[in-house]
Amino acid sequence: MSLKTKVLLVFCSVFTLLALIFFTVSHVIAGNIAGKLENESIRENVERALQALERELTALDKSAADWAIWDDTYSFVENRNREYLEKNLSDSTFEILGFNYALFLNTRGEIVYARGYDPEAGKEIPLPPGIVFTAHNQTGGLKGVLVTPQGPVLVAARPILKSDGSGPSRGTLIFGRAFRDKDVKELAEITRLPLSLRPPEAVDFRELKPAGLLKNGEPFYVKILSPEESAGFAVIKDLQGERALILQVNSYRRTVQAFLAARRAFGLFLALAAALCCLLALFWLDRTVLSRLARLTAAVTDIGRSPSSAPGIPLLEGKDELALLSSEISKMLERLEEFQRELGEKEKKYYSLVDNAAETIIVVQNGMVTFVNQAALAHMGYTAGELLSRSFLDFIHPEDKESALQHYRELLEKKSPLYACPFRIYAKDGSVKWVETNSEIIEWEGKPATLHFLTDITPRKILEEELQRLMAEKSLILDSLTEMVAFLDRDMHVIWANKTASQSVGKSPESLFGAKCHEIWQGKNAPCPGCPVVRSMETGQVCAGEVTSPDGRFWRITATPVKDKEGKIIGAVEAALDISESKRYEEQLKFLSLHDSLTGLYNRAFFQEELRRLSGSREYPLTIMVADLDGLKLVNDTLGHAKGDELLQACADVLKTSLRRSDIIARIGGDEFAAILPKTGEKTGEDLARRIRSTVEAHNKEHPELPLHLSLGAVTSRSAAESLEETFKKADDLMYRNKLLNRASARNQIVGHLLAALKEKNYITAGHAERLQELCLKTGEKLGLSPQQMADLALLVQTSDGQIPE
Numbered sequence: 001m002s003l004k005t006k007v008l009l010v011f012c013s014v015f016t017l018l019a020l021i022f023f024t025v026s027h028v029i030a031g032n033i034a035g036k037l038e039n040e041s042i043r044e045n046v047e048r049a050l051q052a053l054e055r056e057l058t059a060l061d062k063s064a065a066d067w068a069i070w071d072d073t074y075s076f077v078e079n080r081n082r083e084y085l086e087k088n089l090s091d092s093t094f095e096i097l098g099f100n101y102a103l104f105l106n107t108r109g110e111i112v113y114a115r116g117y118d119p120e121a122g123k124e125i126p127l128p129p130g131i132v133f134t135a136h137n138q139t140g141g142l143k144g145v146l147v148t149p150q151g152p153v154l155v156a157a158r159p160i161l162k163s164d165g166s167g168p169s170r171g172t173l174i175f176g177r178a179f180r181d182k183d184v185k186e187l188a189e190i191t192r193l194p195l196s197l198r199p200p201e202a203v204d205f206r207e208l209k210p211a212g213l214l215k216n217g218e219p220f221y222v223k224i225l226s227p228e229e230s231a232g233f234a235v236i237k238d239l240q241g242e243r244a245l246i247l248q249v250n251s252y253r254r255t256v257q258a259f260l261a262a263r264r265a266f267g268l269f270l271a272l273a274a275a276l277c278c279l280l281a282l283f284w285l286d287r288t289v290l291s292r293l294a295r296l297t298a299a300v301t302d303i304g305r306s307p308s309s310a311p312g313i314p315l316l317e318g319k320d321e322l323a324l325l326s327s328e329i330s331k332m333l334e335r336l337e338e339f340q341r342e343l344g345e346k347e348k349k350y351y352s353l354v355d356n357a358a359e360t361i362i363v364v365q366n367g368m369v370t371f372v373n374q375a376a377l378a379h380m381g382y383t384a385g386e387l388l389s390r391s392f393l394d395f396i397h398p399e400d401k402e403s404a405l406q407h408y409r410e411l412l413e414k415k416s417p418l419y420a421c422p423f424r425i426y427a428k429d430g431s432v433k434w435v436e437t438n439s440e441i442i443e444w445e446g447k448p449a450t451l452h453f454l455t456d457i458t459p460r461k462i463l464e465e466e467l468q469r470l471m472a473e474k475s476l477i478l479d480s481l482t483e484m485v486a487f488l489d490r491d492m493h494v495i496w497a498n499k500t501a502s503q504s505v506g507k508s509p510e511s512l513f514g515a516k517c518h519e520i521w522q523g524k525n526a527p528c529p530g531c532p533v534v535r536s537m538e539t540g541q542v543c544a545g546e547v548t549s550p551d552g553r554f555w556r557i558t559a560t561p562v563k564d565k566e567g568k569i570i571g572a573v574e575a576a577l578d579i580s581e582s583k584r585y586e587e588q589l590k591f592l593s594l595h596d597s598l599t600g601l602y603n604r605a606f607f608q609e610e611l612r613r614l615s616g617s618r619e620y621p622l623t624i625m626v627a628d629l630d631g632l633k634l635v636n637d638t639l640g641h642a643k644g645d646e647l648l649q650a651c652a653d654v655l656k657t658s659l660r661r662s663d664i665i666a667r668i669g670g671d672e673f674a675a676i677l678p679k680t681g682e683k684t685g686e687d688l689a690r691r692i693r694s695t696v697e698a699h700n701k702e703h704p705e706l707p708l709h710l711s712l713g714a715v716t717s718r719s720a721a722e723s724l725e726e727t728f729k730k731a732d733d734l735m736y737r738n739k740l741l742n743r744a745s746a747r748n749q750i751v752g753h754l755l756a757a758l759k760e761k762n763y764i765t766a767g768h769a770e771r772l773q774e775l776c777l778k779t780g781e782k783l784g785l786s787p788q789q790m791a792d793l794a795l796l797v798q799t800s801d802g803q804i805p806e
Contacts, residue, residue, distance in 0.1 A: 012278060015278055016274075019270055019271070019274060038222075038230065038253060038255050039211040039212065039222055041251060041254075042211065042222055042230060042231075042249070043212060043220060045193050045232060045251055046220050046233075046234045046247065046249050047214055047215060048193060049187070049191050049234075049247055050214070050216075050234060050236075050247065052187050052191045053187065053236070056154060056179075056183075056187070057143045057144065060098075060155075060175055061141065061143040061156035063156070063175055064143075064156040064158045064173055064174070064175040065141065065156075065158050067088075067158075067175070068141070068158035068161065068173035069158070069160075069163060071162055071163045072084055072088070073104070073173065074162050074170055076112075076113075077104055077106055077170045078170060080112060080113070089115065091117060094119050095119035097175075098177060099175045099177045100117060100119075100125065100153075100177055101114075101117075101127060101128075101131060101174070101175065101176030101177075102115050102174070102175055102176075103127070103131065103132060103172075103173070103176075104160070104173055105171045105173075106170065107169065107170060107171050109132075111132065112171065114132075128146070128148035128149065128150050128153060128176075129148065130148060131148070131153065131174065133172075133174070133239070139159070141156065141157050141158035142155075142156070142157045143155065143156040144237070144244075145179070145238055145239075145244045146176070146238055146244070147238060147244045147245065151178060151180060152179045152197065152244065152245055153177065153178055153179060154176065154177045154179050155174060155175070155177075155239070156175050157172050157173065157174045157175075158172070158173050159171075159173075160172065193250075194250040195247065195248060195250070196248050197245045197246070197247060198245065200235075200243040200245070200246055202246070203233065203246045203248075207223060208221035208222065209221060209222050209223065214234065218234065220232055220234045221234075224253075225250070227253070228252060228253055229250055229251070229252060229253060230250070230251055230253050231250045231251070232249045233246055233248055233249075234249075235247075288320075296325070296326055296329070303333065356373070357373055359375055359453055359454070359455060360373070360375045360379050360380075360435070360455070361375065361376060361454075362392070362451075362452045362454065363444055363449050363451055364392045364408075364452065365444055365447060365449035365450075367391055367392060368389055369387050369388055369391075369392050370388065370389075370449065371388075371444070376454070380425065380427050380428060381428035381429055382428050393405075395425045396423055396424070396426075397423065397424035397426065397432060399424070400423035400424050403421070403423060404421070404423050407421040407423075407437075411440070411441065411450060415441050416440070416441075417438065417439065418438070418440070419438045420436055420438065421437050421439070422434060422435070422436045422437075422457060423435065425454075433458050434456070434457045434458045434460075435456055436454070436455045436457045437453065437454050437455075438452075438453045438455075439451065439453075483500060483575050484497070484498065484501035484504055484555075484574075484575070484577075485497070485573065486498070486517065486574050487562070487572075487574075488517055488571050488573075489570065489571040490537060490569070490570065490571060491516070492516045492518060492533070493514055493515065493517075494512045494513060494515050494516070494517060494520065495513065496513075504521070505520055505521065521576075522547075522549065522550065528547050531545070531547070531557075532544055532557045532558065533557070536559035536560065536561045536572045537559075537569050537571070537572050540561050540569055541561070542558065542559065542560050542561070543559050544557065544558045544559070545557055546579070553580040554580045554582075555576045555578060555579065556577045557574060557577075558574075558575045559572045559575075560572060560573045596666070598645055598648055598649065598667075599648055599649055599651075599667050600652065601652050601655075601656075601667045602664060602667075603666060603667065604666065604667075604669070606666060607664070607666035607668055607674055607676070610664050610676055611724045611725060614676065614678065615720065615723070615724050617720075619679055620679075620717065620718060620720060621679065621680060621682075621717065621718045621719075622676065622677065622678055622679070622716070622717050623676075623677040623680040623681070623682070623685035623688075623714055623715070623716040623717070624674065624675070624714070624715055624717070624724065624727050625674065625677060625685065625688070625689065625712065625713070625714040626672065626673070626674045626712070626713045626728070626731040626734075627651070627655065627672070627673040627674070627711065627713075628673075628711045628735055628736075628739055629647065629648065629672075629709070629710060630671075630709035630739065630742070631709055632644055632647060632648070632670070632671040633671075635647055635706070639706075643706060646706065647708065650699060650703070650708055651673065651708055652665075652667065652673070654692065654695045654696055654710075655675065655692065657695055658691045658695045659677070659688060660677075660688075662678060663675050663676065663677050663678070663680075674728070680716070681716060682716045685714045689714055692712065696708045696709075696710055711735050711736075711738045711739035711742060713731045713734030713735030713736070713738060714734070715727050715728075715730040715731040715734060776793050777790060780793050
């Protein structure tokens with residue numbers, strides 16, 4: 001399609017679009033104006049019809065007023081004289097005044113006189129229902145339309161008053177006029193309007209469009225009957241304010257018809273004007289633009305077909321844009337020739353640069369080698385003829401062909417450079433070399449191809465293999481250690497860890513890479529306080545220390561800093577050994593060195609150390625209490641050492657229960673116990689001694705088979721001037737005095753309990769023991785034994801458990 005045709009089509013399209021826009025806008029605007037004018041005309045017609053109807057009602061109301069405000073009527077309602085009727089309400093009166101119904105009502109609403117008469121037919125007619133209503137209380141009376149089965153009736157009611165308008169009212173006068181079709185026609189002739197009255201049910205208000213308000217404030221409606229005719233509607237209400245009749249006034253649509261005729265005429269004029277403007281514009285455009293542009297196009301086309309033999313670009317006359325364009329195109333062609341010469345020279349330089357580059361360069365198109373530089377020939381040992389037009393895969397090691405193909409496919413899919421893809425190639429002499437290629441998509445002779453830069457990485461691969469061997473040996477050695485070994489960077493990230501380290505947290509060594517040491521093994525967000533690794537990297541020295549893991553294990557950690565060539569610390573090697581078992585033994589030995597193994601109380605060595613520590617301290621007054629377990633030897637000798645141990649443990653429990661947590665309780669001998677009571681005066685010490693005795697009594701009630709008997713001594717040191725060793729000695733002496741005082745009773749109680757235990761153990765031997773005791777005592781008397789020996793002999797018999805025969 002030529003440019004002239006396109007311009008013509010554009011002009012036609014633009015003018016058509018503008019015409020459519022204009023017609024649309026004018027139709028909307030003028031249509032709205034015409035509609036408003038039409039509605040206004042309809043409103044005026046409806047109001048004229050309503051005013052005509054109102055005049056009929058006013059005339060009827062005036063007649064009713066003349067008759068109601070009259071002394072004769074006033075008297076007639078009271079005395080109902082016939083003379084009034086004969087003189088005033090004859091048939092001629094109905095015909096002259098133009099009404100059909102006359103009613104006189106008293107104030108009670110009773111009919112005094114009522115008559116219906118049709119002057120045209122000359123006969124009486126019945127009163128329609130609903131016409132009887134009172135208005136004697138309405139000063140101005142009532143008037144309106146009443147709908148009856150016989151048709152609409154115009155009614156007017158006035159209160160009956162005296163001629164001077166004074167009252168009181170004696171009732172209501174009602175005049176009614178039947179409004180028939182002929183009356184509607186007369187009304188139409190008067191108003192010169194085609195109007196009609198219709199019942200409300202005969203009109204569908206859904207088809208009507210509200211068009212505004214009348215002067216009386218009531219709405220009126222419009223309906224388009226045809227393109228030439230429209231109708232206006234108004235509601236006529238009855239005396240109760242309900243819809244009585246619908247007034248319809250038809251109107252000829254002069255405004256709309258005039259608008260349509262004007263639009264057709266203007267449209268024709270606009271179309272002719274648009275066609276004329278289009279032709280004039282096209283003629284001018286052809287003379288000033290199109291013909292000159294065609295000359296310029298033809299010249300450019302000739303240059304494109306035959307650049308060397310073309311006459312060149314014609315310089316157009318004038319100073320407009322086309323003349324400037326022809327000049328600039330001519331200059332551009334000159335510059336293009338110059339650029340073409342420079343481009344040829346640069347191509348030679350670039351080809352020389354690529355061909356003599358030290359890096360191997362290969363171009364592959366459709367899988368075939370299409371270009372190689374001199375470095376590629378030297379690296380692979382082939383000639384150019386042996387490489388070109390051969391598949392690139394022919395030179396790749398079989399084990400690497402799949403990865404090379406994957407690299408090639410990925411390059412084609414992403415269409416972006418790919419870097420560092422290693423594979424092996426065969427040289428002409430059969431040797432295998434490692435290369436690394438950086439590749440990208442290029443256009444080669446108008447078709448897509450791949451450009452590969454190959455770098456010989458054979459020496460690097462040899463070093464990597466050696467490094468891998470060394471790393472494998474290192475891993476083997478480190479993984480065989482029972483210690484946890486890990487290399488950490490400056491930020492405490494794990495760079496490497498042996499199997500022992502990873503197994504301690506149930507993970508693989510690879511999964512630990514990049515995680516922080518304190519997060520893995522300690523579950524903390526920061527390094528442990530005094531961490532040897534942190535100290536080692538801060539000081540540059542080998543540091544060691546002990547830490548405790550969240551699971552309660554103890555670790556001995558040794559950290560060795562790692563430095564680079566410049567001596568800068570880049571991390572540390574951490575070696576951790578689990579010393580939990582050693583710590584447990586150490587704690588156990590420490591506990592045993594300070595505690596009694598049987599009772600769990602402190603031992604004598606700890607007690608003596610505490611005496612030395614508290615000497616001169618601020619814990620004064622300080623009370624030392626010494627307790628001795630009475631009858632322990634007797635229990636050991638009679639019931640065995642196991643029972644004696646139970647008695648010692650019970651004594652320790654009593655002391656721990658009775659004394660305070662701040663008090664230091666120790667077993668300082670076989671049956672001796674001591675307690676240091678810091679910040680305890682004499683009175684508090686006595687209270688604690690009584691508490692111990694009470695606890696002993698409670699224990700004996702619960703365990704009568706193995707009762708406790710303690711001898712206590714407590715002495716208070718009020719200040720550091722009194723030696724604690726001396727205070728302890730005084731307490732020990734006081735305990736022994738108490739022991740001597742209670743020795744006999746304690747011994748007897750213990751023996752009694754032992755005997756009771758033996759009897760309960762075997763009640764059959766009870767009589768045997770008594771007989772044996774009597775026999776032994778007689779034997780002792782004959783032998784001349786002392787009283788003490790006689791007592792021991794009796795005790796022996798009592799505790800013999802029936803093992804001595806009679």
